[in-house]
Amino acid sequence: MEENLILNKLNQARRPLDSLSQVKILTDWQFDETMQVWYLRINISVESEISYILRDSQWYLVVSSEYPKGKLKMYPDIENGIKVTLNHQSNNSKIVKNGLWRSGALCLEKNTLNNFQSEPHGIDDRLLYHVKRSVSWLELAAKGQLISDNEPFELPEFTLRNTLDKQFAFSEDVVTFMQWESTECKYGIAELDVYKSNPFTYYVKIFKSLVGTSVHYTKWGKQLEAAHLTNLIKAPWVLLNQPPVINEWQAPETFGDLIDACNNQNVDIVGVLEKVVSKIRDGKRHLFLLGFPIPKYFGGEPEIIFWNALYLPVVSQGKKTANGFRNNNLGWWRRDKCEVFNRSNKIDWIDSENWNQQEISTRGKMNDQLLRKRILLVGGGCIGASIAEILVRSGLSNLTIMDNDLLSVGNLSRHTLNLNDIGGLKEVSLCKYLNSLNPHANVDVIKKLLSNDSNLKTNTDLEKYDIILECTGENNVLDIFQNINFKKKHIFVSVSVGLGAKRLYMTLMNGNSYDFTGFYDLIFPYIEKEKKLFSDFNLPRNGIGCWNPTFPGRSDDVWLAAATSVKAIENYFTSKSKENLSLVYEQKDNSGIFEGYQLVEKREDG
Numbered sequence: 001m002e003e004n005l006i007l008n009k010l011n012q013a014r015r016p017l018d019s020l021s022q023v024k025i026l027t028d029w030q031f032d033e034t035m036q037v038w039y040l041r042i043n044i045s046v047e048s049e050i051s052y053i054l055r056d057s058q059w060y061l062v063v064s065s066e067y068p069k070g071k072l073k074m075y076p077d078i079e080n081g082i083k084v085t086l087n088h089q090s091n092n093s094k095i096v097k098n099g100l101w102r103s104g105a106l107c108l109e110k111n112t113l114n115n116f117q118s119e120p121h122g123i124d125d126r127l128l129y130h131v132k133r134s135v136s137w138l139e140l141a142a143k144g145q146l147i148s149d150n151e152p153f154e155l156p157e158f159t160l161r162n163t164l165d166k167q168f169a170f171s172e173d174v175v176t177f178m179q180w181e182s183t184e185c186k187y188g189i190a191e192l193d194v195y196k197s198n199p200f201t202y203y204v205k206i207f208k209s210l211v212g213t214s215v216h217y218t219k220w221g222k223q224l225e226a227a228h229l230t231n232l233i234k235a236p237w238v239l240l241n242q243p244p245v246i247n248e249w250q251a252p253e254t255f256g257d258l259i260d261a262c263n264n265q266n267v268d269i270v271g272v273l274e275k276v277v278s279k280i281r282d283g284k285r286h287l288f289l290l291g292f293p294i295p296k297y298f299g300g301e302p303e304i305i306f307w308n309a310l311y312l313p314v315v316s317q318g319k320k321t322a323n324g325f326r327n328n329n330l331g332w333w334r335r336d337k338c339e340v341f342n343r344s345n346k347i348d349w350i351d352s353e354n355w356n357q358q359e360i361s362t363r364g365k366m367n368d369q370l371l372r373k374r375i376l377l378v379g380g381g382c383i384g385a386s387i388a389e390i391l392v393r394s395g396l397s398n399l400t401i402m403d404n405d406l407l408s409v410g411n412l413s414r415h416t417l418n419l420n421d422i423g424g425l426k427e428v429s430l431c432k433y434l435n436s437l438n439p440h441a442n443v444d445v446i447k448k449l450l451s452n453d454s455n456l457k458t459n460t461d462l463e464k465y466d467i468i469l470e471c472t473g474e475n476n477v478l479d480i481f482q483n484i485n486f487k488k489k490h491i492f493v494s495v496s497v498g499l500g501a502k503r504l505y506m507t508l509m510n511g512n513s514y515d516f517t518g519f520y521d522l523i524f525p526y527i528e529k530e531k532k533l534f535s536d537f538n539l540p541r542n543g544i545g546c547w548n549p550t551f552p553g554r555s556d557d558v559w560l561a562a563a564t565s566v567k568a569i570e571n572y573f574t575s576k577s578k579e580n581l582s583l584v585y586e587q588k589d590n591s592g593i594f595e596g597y598q599l600v601e602k603r604e605d606g
Contacts (some may be wrong), residue, residue, distance in 0.1 A: 003031075006065050010038060013067065013127040020128075022046065022135050026058065034098045037062050037071065044135055048142040052084045052248070059134065060101040061127065068126045074108065074134045075101035085250035087146045088137065091157040093253045108133040149299035156243065156251040158308060158349040167351040168192075168287060168309035169203040169439070171218050173358050177293065177304050185215045186239045187272045189279050190289055191232035195224060202287060202309070203355070203439075207237055210275060221397060221442050222435040236276035236312075237289035239305070241265040244290060256343025273341060274333050281317040281332060287350065288312045304354075311348035313340050357395055357440045366394045366566075370573045373466040374398045378450055380405070380427040382414040382553075383495060384471030386562030389416050392434045392441050394566075399434065402446040402460065403427035414555035456483045463487055469569075470494040478516050486512045491573065494519070495565045499530045501557035504564055504585040504597060508572045511580075518605045519582040526584055557587070564597045580605040
């Protein structure tokens with residue numbers, strides 16, 4: 001009964017295909033018990049042909065029993081389909097379990113073809129959409145036009161066999177690309193560290209030559225720069241001339257494929273292996289890093305080095321030599337060449353990612369110039385910590401936190417820290433937390449409160465920062481800044497919130513000295529209103545017995561204030577304003593609908 005229902009849906013979906021002149025149905029819907037999918041075998045005709053795409057080719061439309069939901073893929077027939085791997089196609093090197101089709105599914109759902117339209121999800125149109133897209137894909141492939149200039153570059157699909165338990169990270173950009181271009185050393189031994197084991201995450205710290213000379217150093221933030229392993233892991237590396245591919249755009253599946261792919265670009269990878277594996281004969285498996293230049297767009301000049309890691313088999317050592325050879329490098333290498341790196345042996349590619357800040361920031365970042373500034377955060381309470389987290393997640397790398405306070409359980413309702421940090425110095429835990437948010441974060445801490453002596457000299461050097469962000473909400477801290485005459489101009493920002501964080505008070509200044517008179521004049525009426533509210537407000541208690549009232553404000557109100565503050569800071573910075581700007585925001589709602597913070601008053605002083 002259930003089978004009849006799905007067949008009715010599939011037949012309904014199949015009927016519109018009769019309208020396509022390039023498509024002929026060869027066999028009707030069948031169910032594959034091995035793979036638990038339905039399939040339809042079709043012939044697609046195109047006007048052009050090239051060596052690996054004939055005018056007529058056969059394909060399998062494969063769908064799940066949940067159609068129109070679930071899997072829907074187009075695979076090439078093993079006999080009369082394409083056997084190479086092209087752009088916008090999965091690795092086509094393998095034949096699937098049922099022996100009917102190859103593994104190279106066409107990429108049809110994404111914006112990889114001209115005239116892109118999003119995938120429909122109805123019974124009548126989803127199957128038709130995929131077949132029409134397949135015809136377009138084949139027509140473009142037969143003309144050699146699957147990719148166009150200025151289309152974002154895509155790597156071939158490297159088959160991962162250790163997806164869940166291992167990954168490799170590197171950091172490369174256009175600057176490091178130029179550094180690589182200036183080096184003559186093309187292979188050697190890299191040193192890797194591991195900062196966590198689930199999954200096991202390797203990251204490269206330094207590339208060295210075979211004789212141990214430093215070739216390229218990878219700069220990370222505080223957390224990854226620290227030594228996690230006592231002895232760094234050795235990993236052979238080689239820099240290729242281009243991505244290693246065979247059969248048009250197929251990533252190597254075996255060592256034989258890799259040898260052929262390297263031979264195609266005149267790189268003697270066997271000769272390189274012979275030299276580098278002599279450094280890792282320790283009975284352990286090691287990563288092998290293959291680097292190659294890639295462009296940002298197809299047709300563009302290479303501008304970055306991408307590193308793809310594979311997991312080498314254990315190379316020969318001790319008594320494991322080729323027959324008739326002694327226990328030495330020659331004997332070991334003879335065995336490696338014949339057995340360990342046998343052409344038919346599968347390659348274990350490791351999930352490899354570029355953790356460069358430019359790559360991390362593709363989902364959204366702030367003004368680049370702002371992110372390069374050195375910022376001092378005075379006050380690591382809830383509002384300061386929330387602002388700091390937004391800045392670091394946005395790519396800010398140079399931040400120093402100045403505070404001297406312990407985290408208590410009451411702070412957890414709105415602070416970014418957690419149970420593990422209770423009883424510890426808030427600024428130290430916050431520093432550690434922020435450094436864990438970004439592999440390039442360099443967050444430092446000053447474990448003291450800001451103060452000045454009788455000569456008005458502060459207890460820390462403030463001159464070395466570009467932006468000072470004051471989040472203590474304390475007038476005496478503003479008094480300290482008002483008595484400073486800086487040698488150079490700084491941007492100074494003060495952020496505080498009112499009762500329940502329903503109001504946000506900010507002042508932003510750009511100069512050598514700061515006068516808060518205008519800011520105080522602006523916020524005074526609001527503070528007076530809040531004082532009256534305070535007198536009627538049943539303030540929450542902090543502790544039992546000899547208790548103190550604590551400042552009320554939920555985490556959502558604090559985070560909203562922090563996000564608003566960051567946007568105001570970025571706008572002030574990018575506008576290059578020289579004015580002193582004071583702002584008052586208030587939370588608003590309209591007929592019970594929350595509208596967010598609105599600017600209710602501002603003051604600009606020249």
